[in-house]
Amino acid sequence: MKWPGRGRPAAPRTRRRAAPRVDRIALGDLRPDPEALLGRIAYLRLAYFETASAVAGRATDLSDREAITGVARNVLEQHTAIVAMLEARGLESAVAMHPYSAEIDRYRRRLGEPAWHESVLTLHLSAGLLDDFFAAFAAGLPAPEGPEVARLLETDIGHDALIGILQAGVASDARLASRLALWGRRLVGDTLLVARGALADARDEHGDPTTTDERRVEPVLNDLIARHTRRMDQLGLTA
Amino acid sequence: MKWPGRGRPAAPRTRRRAAPRVDRIALGDLRPDPEALLGRIAYLRLAYFETASAVAGRATDLSDREAITGVARNVLEQHTAIVAMLEARGLESAVAMHPYSAEIDRYRRRLGEPAWHESVLTLHLSAGLLDDFFAAFAAGLPAPEGPEVARLLETDIGHDALIGILQAGVASDARLASRLALWGRRLVGDTLLVARGALADARDEHGDPTTTDERRVEPVLNDLIARHTRRMDQLGLTA
Numbered sequence: 001m002k003w004p005g006r007g008r009p010a011a012p013r014t015r016r017r018a019a020p021r022v023d024r025i026a027l028g029d030l031r032p033d034p035e036a037l038l039g040r041i042a043y044l045r046l047a048y049f050e051t052a053s054a055v056a057g058r059a060t061d062l063s064d065r066e067a068i069t070g071v072a073r074n075v076l077e078q079h080t081a082i083v084a085m086l087e088a089r090g091l092e093s094a095v096a097m098h099p100y101s102a103e104i105d106r107y108r109r110r111l112g113e114p115a116w117h118e119s120v121l122t123l124h125l126s127a128g129l130l131d132d133f134f135a136a137f138a139a140g141l142p143a144p145e146g147p148e149v150a151r152l153l154e155t156d157i158g159h160d161a162l163i164g165i166l167q168a169g170v171a172s173d174a175r176l177a178s179r180l181a182l183w184g185r186r187l188v189g190d191t192l193l194v195a196r197g198a199l200a201d202a203r204d205e206h207g208d209p210t211t212t213d214e215r216r217v218e219p220v221l222n223d224l225i226a227r228h229t230r231r232m233d234q235l236g237l238t239a
Numbered sequence: 240m241k242w243p244g245r246g247r248p249a250a251p252r253t254r255r256r257a258a259p260r261v262d263r264i265a266l267g268d269l270r271p272d273p274e275a276l277l278g279r280i281a282y283l284r285l286a287y288f289e290t291a292s293a294v295a296g297r298a299t300d301l302s303d304r305e306a307i308t309g310v311a312r313n314v315l316e317q318h319t320a321i322v323a324m325l326e327a328r329g330l331e332s333a334v335a336m337h338p339y340s341a342e343i344d345r346y347r348r349r350l351g352e353p354a355w356h357e358s359v360l361t362l363h364l365s366a367g368l369l370d371d372f373f374a375a376f377a378a379g380l381p382a383p384e385g386p387e388v389a390r391l392l393e394t395d396i397g398h399d400a401l402i403g404i405l406q407a408g409v410a411s412d413a414r415l416a417s418r419l420a421l422w423g424r425r426l427v428g429d430t431l432l433v434a435r436g437a438l439a440d441a442r443d444e445h446g447d448p449t450t451t452d453e454r455r456v457e458p459v460l461n462d463l464i465a466r467h468t469r470r471m472d473q474l475g476l477t478a
Binding site: 046049050053054056057061062063065066069072073076079080083092093094095097098101 | 285288289292293295296300301302304305308311312315318319322331332333334336337340
């Protein structure tokens, strides 16, 4: 028996849907609004700083506490540098950060106050993901500011210390590994929303909002997820 | 009617009690144990840093939050400098701080988690009192370390910002003034205990513990209380 064309109808549809070529977004090609981007990054740094010092304060081991305090210090230095850039533009940092505080606070509230190792993982994965994102995104700002912000965000805040703490925890407690794997998966969706929020501020090469076409944004998010998965792998956690 | 000598009996007793001349302790003349003192100061800085960043994070106004984050940054810089001194002595900071962590943690627990303005006051008064104390105490360490630590602790961590926040609060809410006055009085006893703890480590010029003779320690504590009272006055609070 012949079933000519069986299953075929779907194929052209699929092809047709993909047909209008979509220019994928390269983050560095976007035109972010400088003050929006700097304000957002500054506030996010402030939030990370507070998270890091709170996580440090909850460490039971004084060496871990010192190590995470080091992360807090590095993040605070980044915050201070971004604030200096805002001030160089004649902006008060509190005013520049204000429009983004509610959104980022919501993100923090959604993550809640998980157990200590989960909080360390948040710091590692969430800062990892968003630093990747914002470093690439900031590269679209005019020089010298753009490259400067990108370089700043690419500076290691001390991930090795966080990785060391997490690996030691996982090595000594098998249940912790599955708890952390779950948390890492739970975390990524909320964190991507923060990146999306920043993309919504940007304009593409035609001056159009970038988020009106999901297909253009998707590759950016997929790339962030791929890097997130590698971070999970490095900890021996299933992403 | 004559009441010769009325009330007199007390006078000779008072005089007699004061009779055996007590050499008052001048903090700078004591011989603190350097590693104990540095470990204690380092841990106290770490605790203040965590308090400051937590207080910053609870600020409802972003400018206040930035200002208190600045205090956290200054305290963290002091911590980092003391840690560097410990490391120059070949000590790991976590090990050097450890003996003092329980005592200082107890102090923090006793203070609890008061309302926001109370926490700002804690930062101002407690850091003010103990920085005075430890700066004078550290001056007894051999040069160059002693003067260096003293100079470090005399560096302003940003008290003006804290005073500004407190004065604005008091100006807009009369009940806050009485709440803060109460808190300031409540605070001083626990804070003096931390100074006492450090004095207990020190030896006097004869190599004897300084705290065995209360009368020698009292003037030091009285001086700290007098300065505390001036800080309260500056805020318009009754000490």
